[in-house]
Amino acid sequence: MSSFDAIIPTQANAVKSSGSPPEYKSSTKKFEVFDAALRVLLFATALVAIIVMATSKQTKVFTLLPGMTVLVVAKFDQSPAFIYFVAALSVACLYSIITVVLSILASMKKGGDTSNLHFYFMMFDVLLLGIVASATSAAGGVAYIGLKGNSHTGWAKICNVYGSFCFHVAASIVLSLISSITLLLLVWLSIYVLFKKITRR
Amino acid sequence: MDLQYKEGINNGRIGGVKRTDLALRLLALVLTLTAAVVLGVNKQTTTVAITLSPSLPPVKLPVTAKWHYMSAFVYFVIVNAVACAYTALSLVLTLATKGGKKNVSSMVVIFDLLMVVLLFSAIGATGAVGLIGYEGNSHVEWQKVCHVLDKFCHRVMTAMGLSFIGSVAYLLLIVFAVINAYKRL
Numbered sequence: 613m614s615s616f617d618a619i620i621p622t623q624a625n626a627v628k629s630s631g632s633p634p635e636y637k638s639s640t641k642k643f644e645v646f647d648a649a650l651r652v653l654l655f656a657t658a659l660v661a662i663i664v665m666a667t668s669k670q671t672k673v674f675t676l677l678p679g680m681t682v683l684v685v686a687k688f689d690q691s692p693a694f695i696y697f698v699a700a701l702s703v704a705c706l707y708s709i710i711t712v713v714l715s716i717l718a719s720m721k722k723g724g725d726t727s728n729l730h731f732y733f734m735m736f737d738v739l740l741l742g743i744v745a746s747a748t749s750a751a752g753g754v755a756y757i758g759l760k761g762n763s764h765t766g767w768a769k770i771c772n773v774y775g776s777f778c779f780h781v782a783a784s785i786v787l788s789l790i791s792s793i794t795l796l797l798l799v800w801l802s803i804y805v806l807f808k809k810i811t812r813r
Numbered sequence: 814m815d816l817q818y819k820e821g822i823n824n825g826r827i828g829g830v831k832r833t834d835l836a837l838r839l840l841a842l843v844l845t846l847t848a849a850v851v852l853g854v855n856k857q858t859t860t861v862a863i864t865l866s867p868s869l870p871p872v873k874l875p876v877t878a879k880w881h882y883m884s885a886f887v888y889f890v891i892v893n894a895v896a897c898a899y900t901a902l903s904l905v906l907t908l909a910t911k912g913g914k915k916n917v918s919s920m921v922v923i924f925d926l927l928m929v930v931l932l933f934s935a936i937g938a939t940g941a942v943g944l945i946g947y948e949g950n951s952h953v954e955w956q957k958v959c960h961v962l963d964k965f966c967h968r969v970m971t972a973m974g975l976s977f978i979g980s981v982a983y984l985l986l987i988v989f990a991v992i993n994a995y996k997r998l
Contacts, residue, residue, distance in 0.1 A: 690952035693941035731995055738929065738987055742980070745930045746937030753885040753938035754945065758953070764882040765946070767955040792930065799926055806994050807919050 643805050644719045647798065648712060654794045655708035658701045658744075661787035665698055668780030672773060686770070686777040693754040694781070700747035701788055704795075707740055734802045741795040748788045755781050830907050833989055837982045838907075842900040844979035845932070849893035852939075852972040855880040857965040878958070878965045885942040886969070892935040893976055896928050896983075922990045925983055932980035936973055943969050 665688050674682045688694040711733055718726045758778065761769030771778035826832065857878050862871040880886045903921050910917045946966060949957035959966035 686952075691950060692944060696941075727995070727998065731991070734991055735988065738926070738984065741926075742929055742933040742984065745934040746940075748937070749934035750937040750941035753888075753941045756884055757942065757945070757955075760884075762883065764878070765956075765958050767945075768953075770953055796926065796930060800923060803919070803922055803926075803991070806991070806998075807915070810994055810997055811915060 640805070641719075643801065644715070647801060648715055648719075650794050650798050650801070651708050651712045651715065654791050654798070655705055655712065657787045657791040657794065658705040658708065661784045661791065662698055662701050662705065664780050664787065665694065665701075665784040668777050668784070670774050670777040686774045688781070691754055693750040697747045697751040697784075697788070700743050701791070704740055704744050704791060707736065711736075730802060730805075734799060734806075737795060737799045737802070741792060741799060744788065744792045744795060748785060748792055751781070751788070752785050755785060830911065831989075831993075834907070834986065835904075837986050837989075838900055838904050841979045841982040841986070842897055842904065844975050844982065845893045845897040845900065848972045848976035848979065849890050849897060851968055851975065852880050852886055852893075853890050855886075855965060855968045855972075857962050859961055861961055876961060878962045883942055885938040889935045889939045889972070889976070892931045893979075896932055896979070899924060899928060918990070922987060925986050925990070929980060929983045929987065932976060932983065936977055936980065939969065939973050943973070 669685065669687045671683055671685050674684060676682055688698065714729060715733070718729050755778070757767055757769075758781075759769060759771045761767055855878075859876050860873040861876050862873050864871045880890065903924070906917055907921060943966065945955055945957075946962075947957060947959045949955055
């Protein structure tokens, strides 16, 4: 932890930045607002994606013989990829709540040095971006097989039978794609602000 | 600030680019290329013995598995090829500008992030599809195939592991770029 203190700007630099001209302060305020807005969007899309995936259960009635009916259920927890998807998006949701609260608290602090916080946010953002992207893609791969089937391995498609389940899964994957793009924009914004601060000096 | 930067130019740098940066980019290049090639030439033909009736000897049916039978594997090979080409381009660019131009280094960080996202998604898709092939899915009646096509599945897992280390290398590249930027702040 002590090595991080050497990297992250200390209070001396913060004193330098508090004497900066007002237009620099207003532009960083704009970026902070944009940052908080993106995090709220991340929270919203992750939450809705989880809810849509969790409520995707569909039951179909099959009549094998006249008088003998079988109920077959399609749920998201029948596939490990969808379980991983829900778990990863829950982590993203929780992370977005924590970071929205922390960044609002940090921006309200007068004359405070927020570089420390933004550094840690950026690291965790990149990590979470990888996790959410892999979850989206895993669910997408399995859902594609469910949609089209695979004749070479003998895996039959299921979306012709379970239409509503497939629709829920597709909507959920599109939402998580939006949340991973939001995370990407968040990291790009942080990098842009950082590089602008460097070229300014 | 400029004087300090000029003094440290030969400090841990080869041709103006930091040693760790160069090493990570070379590692990522080699690993993504290997992963794409390992999955791109993946093919296996075996026979499956099926007993039609107890009196007759089992019939041997040939079973072929090629990498392009599965869309997730096609996506994996394409993403790894793109990542490899981008790494080569960024290596050439950073060596040519000697790590000096701010525009080039910031664009390289931006595209490094894109590569992280693409590679992680390719690994996730291949992993999910490979898991179905390994264990099957009893609820949807998808049979497992890896007990028959074991060499194919092993090569898929190898390619996935190589690509995962390559994507960790991209992640470290971004982390080091951000840490260096904060040092200069």
